[in-house]
Amino acid sequence: MTLDPGYLEYPHRREGMDHALYRYSSLFTRPTVAWPDRKSVAIWPVISLEWFPIVPSDTPFRAPGHMQTAYPDYRHYTARDYGSRIGFFRLLGAFEAVGVTISVACNGAIASRYPAIIEAIRAGGHEIIAHSTEMNGTIASGLAEADERALIAASLDALEQASGTRPRGWLSIARSQSFNTPRLLAEAGVDYMCDWVNDELPYRMTTDAGRIINIPLNHELSDRQIINVQQQSVDSYATQMRDAYGWLAGEAAQHGGRMLPMHLTPYIMGLPYRIDAFEALVRWLAEQPGAWFATGSDILDSWSDAK
DSSP states (O other): OOGGGGOOOOOOOOOOSSSSSSSOGGGGOOOOOOOGGGGEEEEEEEEEEOOSSSOOOOOOOOOTTTTSSSSSHHHHHHHHHHHIIIIIIHHHHHHHTTOOOOOOEEEEHHHHHHHHHHHHHHHHOEEEEEEEESSSSOOTTTOOHHHHHHHHHHHHHHHHHHSSSSSSEEOOOGGGTTTTTHHHHHHHOEEEEEOOOOOOSOOOEETTEEEEOOOOSSSOOOOOTIIIOOOOOOOHHHHHHHHHHHHHHHHHHHHEEEEEEEEEOOOHTTTTTTHHHHOOOHHHHHSTTEEEEEEEEHHHHHHHHHO
């Protein structure tokens, strides 16, 4: 039996992906990007600070890293809490030791449950990115639009109340969205999101509620992917990050500024047998003449100024 030829045809077929959020564009044919002080590679560290309820929700899906064994799953619950008690401060110390500010993607629950963490972020001049309400606050197209709108508002409100600044950026749990998410984020006044990973520089999206910028937070170079999923060592992680920096710096010499995200998980990278290699990596990156450590807002503002 053969398929009707019309089976694979549908409306709105276009170059690139089938949506109207943005047009297809090759990284190598765009106008060049110039970072401040003629730096070649913007290094964007993002620490994910997450609060996991001990009872997971599978609606619309269970968040990666959530509880796995029979209730009460103290093993995973306390391992996650290790990140907020120890791992986060080690990672923050690694960046503050070289005098750079970073982005911290926070669940709204962090604001009320860990005020010392919010104070440490504020005291260091770091940026907070909204990261849903808690790790049961997942988004997919099975979520009602009103519920998603309320979830976004609750996350932004909690973090603004605790820090005094409304987050400009948004990172969904597992980078998962519904078909409504870009529009709802623009509607809520969010300037940029980090969920779409199809590029290595910021790009504009157009929604019915206005414009939003996507700053891609690479998943393949995250500590979760390399260390937990691929079961590689922290030394392998560091080598891959150095290799990525070297390649991007080489491209930048011909094509203009590039961007290297560092997505970090405190309960993964903050362990005592990994932090030494991580600190050495951060020092090495800081020593590179073309490196510019930046927050998401720094990158957004510098990129927007160049357009």
